[in-house]
Amino acid sequence: MDLELSEDQALLAATTRRFLDAESPTTAVRALEHDPRGFDPTVWRKGAELGWTSLLVAEADGGGSVSGRGVCDLALVAEEFGRSVAPGPLLPVNVVAEAISRSAGERLRAEVLPGLLDGTAIAAWAGPMPVTADVDGDRTVLTGRIPIVEAAAQADHVLVTFVDRDGTTGQALLPTTTDGMTITPLGGLDLVRRFASIDLDGVAVAPDQRVGDDASADDAIERQVQVAAVLQCAEVAGAIDQVFTMTVEYLGDRYSMGRPLASYQALKHRLAEHKLTVETCHAITTAAARAVADRTDEAADLASVAQTWLGTHATELVQDCIQLHGGIGVTWEHDLHLYLRRVTVDRATHGTPEDHADRIADLLLGAAS
Amino acid sequence: MDLELSEDQALLAATTRRFLDAESPTTAVRALEHDPRGFDPTVWRKGAELGWTSLLVAEADGGGSVSGRGVCDLALVAEEFGRSVAPGPLLPVNVVAEAISRSAGERLRAEVLPGLLDGTAIAAWAGPMPVTADVDGDRTVLTGRIPIVEAAAQADHVLVTFVDRDGTTGQALLPTTTDGMTITPLGGLDLVRRFASIDLDGVAVAPDQRVGDDASADDAIERQVQVAAVLQCAEVAGAIDQVFTMTVEYLGDRYSMGRPLASYQALKHRLAEHKLTVETCHAITTAAARAVADRTDEAADLASVAQTWLGTHATELVQDCIQLHGGIGVTWEHDLHLYLRRVTVDRATHGTPEDHADRIADLLLGAAS
Amino acid sequence: MSTDDLEPVEDFRERARVWLAANMPPNIDAYFDRTDERRTVEDQLQRRLWDGGFAGICFPADYGGLGLTPAHQVAFNGEVVPYDMPYSLNVPTLGILAATLVDFGSHEQKARHLPAILRGEERWVQFLSEPSGGSDLAGVRTRADRDGDVFILNGSKIWSSGAYAAQFSMCLARTNWDVPKHRGLTMFLLPIHHPGVTVEQIRQVDGSMEFCQEFFDDVEIPVENVIGEVDDGWTVATRLLVHERMAVGGGSQYTSGRSVGHGGGGGDDNDLIDLLRARGLAGDTDARRLLAESHARRLVARHLVERVTGGLRSGALPAPAGSLMKLFTATNQARRVEIALTLAGPEAVVWPADAEGATEIAAGIGRATLGRQGIALGGGSNEIQRNIISERVLGLPREAAADRDVPYKDVRHGSR
């Protein structure tokens, strides 16, 4: 967590933590394993009351940050989600809510935002990879496949990116009940995070379903990628911080050969390295959150640096903490695997570490030939 | 070292070790730092009497192995070279001597081999990268540059690879005094291993300077690459074995906080991992040596696997052994840096680990598109 | 019979080749099938080996084995690759428990059990680890109190792989609390379907139920079931662990063909090649080099096993050097799973219900990451292997232990 929080930010984090501890303990997460939705709508609506869905939305639209840096505030919530391996479509709902608040027309703002803000509606974000658009005057028709979309099968709306034959990109917010849209639920490693593929077969987009215009689309999409990166990294940072804390406690409590496990130097030195990893993960995530919040020139760089760093190191840290727990660490009964599932899923979605390394190299070298 | 040596092999290794301990201690290696040749010709000639130059040469040509597997025998010598960071052109002389013995005509065998075998002449191997050949009837003229050739400036002969406009490869053994050949000494990390670049500017090759024919050239070059790989890996395995042994002894002798350093579990566990690295390096080098000696189907694969494995792990092992020595480990006075220099040079010559990984991928996948 | 009288290895190999082709079904890659049906099939395959005279190649001829050499076993292993085999009997039954019985069993114990094992009629497991014991295998608190001709066993064991499907076990219990911990232990031959023994399966993170916990409630064990000597059980356990490291590392002379044990999931070369091609990465230098590393690691592991097992047989390496294989198997596997995860991309963590081809491979890799540390914990954790290598191979000073030379009843233990 950021070490320099305002009082309001600290309150937001503490309130979210208390709420999740009470309403979403890991027993509740496990109970949702076979739930098709993967989260409890009542909990989600209560969370929305705490601000989970409104921090990136303009005050005029009914939202508002607590510190003036909504991305930093929301990162605190995401970190608590990681700490609790909480369910719920935090990332897509917020990315889409911000996009609507910033760039959508009056109708979408009026009809869609209130539901997202109070938690009664869910939005999915289909990411930056475009489907194909055929444009004929006012009429735009989308065709293509988006293989992995979080919460698509649970969502009421989905924000889709498209590119036309001229290479012009755009985005549209479509109801998930749209004709020609097929949503197919997928299996996955996380017990409660749900993904689906979306197939679009000649889906017509009306002008008032567009979000943003041709000129701003690339910037808007890049912004979404950065916000998603920050939220995902914050979640991972929260998860590994919790796993690390559990491990330090476990090794302090456990005796072997008449000594606490935490007194064995080989284990102490590994814990020291893991502490360093946890701190670097917090440090780069905080830096990325601030840069994205303030839209600095470094935002794209830092967002991808954070993704490569956490993506590379988080899974190894959790695996070694499992190792340090011994046999109990690989049982279903112990919560460690919930965290391993979450960080492994986070590593491979919204860009793998390799994808983000490629983004960094593009910034440094220009795109690969 | 191979754990299954014949009595003759064990004798060869022990004799070489005793000889190097006596004639080429690290004080002698250091004394050669500014010697243009980088080795002592008298020591080299005595070594030749022990068999250093004859193990890959046919008995009919005055050579002979001790076990029937000359490559395995010579790997034992190379390993002792690594253990002593010994100077001397072991790799190029043997690669070239074998090539001559197997494929050269009568004149070269008669005129060149005796000098290589008794240590009075030196040969360099320009490696598999070809220069350009212009062929006009019997007349072949070479032009091009070979940037890094071991012992070129110390050698009497150099084995050069060329390719003509049709893509046909060949090799020739040329005197280093040939008209049109310019040899430029290079600087480098190792105190005594000398390299030079070779520029060829219209160098004429006579038919009796050819080694092998068009049909056999590709196989012969591949064989040279494999033998070089085995000898280099054996040298590295010997070097890291010695560094590891020095480190275990040092930590056992040294007290800190009233306890031997070797009693600290964090250090013990690192030594255990290093022991494992040393054993894997011996294991894969032995396997590669046997496969190359026996020319099995796995020879190319194992030779490159050994190169990637030792190239990747040896430098890290030596660096950590320096770390375990503390401040004394980074002083000029301590011998550790001689080993670090040698394994770092070996890592980056005769193919980097990345180059050999590419060779392996080519074997598995076919050449990259 | 001196070694000189044995059938030459090449003759044996040729005879095995012919017999295998005529008698064994083709390999169906059932290494990870742990169903009851599969177990029955494997027991029958073992019986077929027995009937054909190819069971227990290195087991003593006096107890049903062939009395041949490790070289014969290696030759046989080379021939069985194309055929279906009773993989799951290799570890732990043949490679660990039967091997330990050869070393320490009484004549009666061996005569009764070894032929039965080789006929495919008995599966065995070891009961060593305890719920509160962690890595301290000698810190046994399950007690066996002598009462005339029997011992009365009370306590609990855990992490016994496959106990739910086994008939016999070797169980290490404390028989003397007034001596330091290694000196008060006894190893027992314990039938599992025995009054007072309860077996519960443990669900693992990958959904498997292979590991078990056992509870002992006043279980009576006759004194003739002691393996080795009373209060000398640590000697037996130590040898058992050496066999375990050999078997799991892949160097046991008592197993035929591929061992199930742990392992798997790292992705073999062909799986990774399929993934690369499917993801359009066949020309990507990073992906190609990761593939090369995974391949290299497989070869390095194979040749390390060859080196170490050879060194153990010739005496060039001391017995604890078996830990080198176990440690490398675990850390190498972790890295290979990591490489596979990188190469698999997003489909390792999110996959279609009807995944097939490269997608199915990717999903399998994702699931394999969940249990990745299993092999680094079972059969002595990586940490224990590093202790063994540093102390007993390299001869470094032993770790300070608060329980050394202290009566075990006075030692602090388990959770605070």
Place this chain on the structure above:
Amino acid sequence: MSTDDLEPVEDFRERARVWLAANMPPNIDAYFDRTDERRTVEDQLQRRLWDGGFAGICFPADYGGLGLTPAHQVAFNGEVVPYDMPYSLNVPTLGILAATLVDFGSHEQKARHLPAILRGEERWVQFLSEPSGGSDLAGVRTRADRDGDVFILNGSKIWSSGAYAAQFSMCLARTNWDVPKHRGLTMFLLPIHHPGVTVEQIRQVDGSMEFCQEFFDDVEIPVENVIGEVDDGWTVATRLLVHERMAVGGGSQYTSGRSVGHGGGGGDDNDLIDLLRARGLAGDTDARRLLAESHARRLVARHLVERVTGGLRSGALPAPAGSLMKLFTATNQARRVEIALTLAGPEAVVWPADAEGATEIAAGIGRATLGRQGIALGGGSNEIQRNIISERVLGLPREAAADRDVPYKDVRHGSR
């Protein structure tokens, strides 16, 4: 003067910007120039900062400093990047020794030395490590025996960086052998050009001669040269080490602009980009990802320093957390050198006499690998930092020490 009365940071920044442009020469990348000539230039640059009123931004105003806040120093650091600066004074003189003098010096000591340091007239070093001491900094065997108004110093120190060019030192010596090791030490202010002190330079693997060994032969030190209290030198040394970790990690408030310290050689982004282009690897995914990793590591290091220094100032982190920066600096540097070595290819180990451009960069990387571990050893080894983090940040049990609570004269030491 309360903080509220200080010049606002932005005003200070603006004033510094103008002054620097008018007074300081352009940056000539002389970070690694250790010649006498360069040192003279840097002493003069420090004098220029003093004359302009920009020396010692966070040093107390009573002793020649400006008495401003870390925020002012950070603002200044942002402005000095384009200019040549007295880099080599940052570490150890300003960031470590002067900082420790602020904390523990007597009024007389501070009044005499701090202004002189800030004027560029004194270079300082620490004399802590000993030839037989290894990582055990408290295991000091250099002795200082009280004799009336003086102490008589005998012994030897080692690994003092730049002592050959310094005038003053802080020297830790044992003044009481009858108490356990941490309780019998005293820190002395010791002039280096002083009867009985001999300084010898040590040649490093990369050919540099920066480190020294000192020999003390009946050196007389007046009692007023004690820093802190007699027999309480460990308290002073501990603070000195905190300053060292801050300064080497990059988080000191007492240094202006880039620190020389250790470091360097990892290859900065531009060097690696030049290498990639020269070697035709600008489109190679493996090379691109290694470049990205090196870049990422530089940013992660920067933000870790920001986080930890902020946390130390606010009290969110305990003082020993400074070790996180030191440890990361060292391990990060090792990995970055490794990446650079991979990207540099063969020319990192064999190079033309007239190497230039990418070839010169490659050769520099090869040479940098030789001294790679220097930063992981100096200023407290990685192992010591891991001890500190585990014991004093995480609160894990302390390592068993055979010398705890034992009179130091009875402790076994050094080589066997």
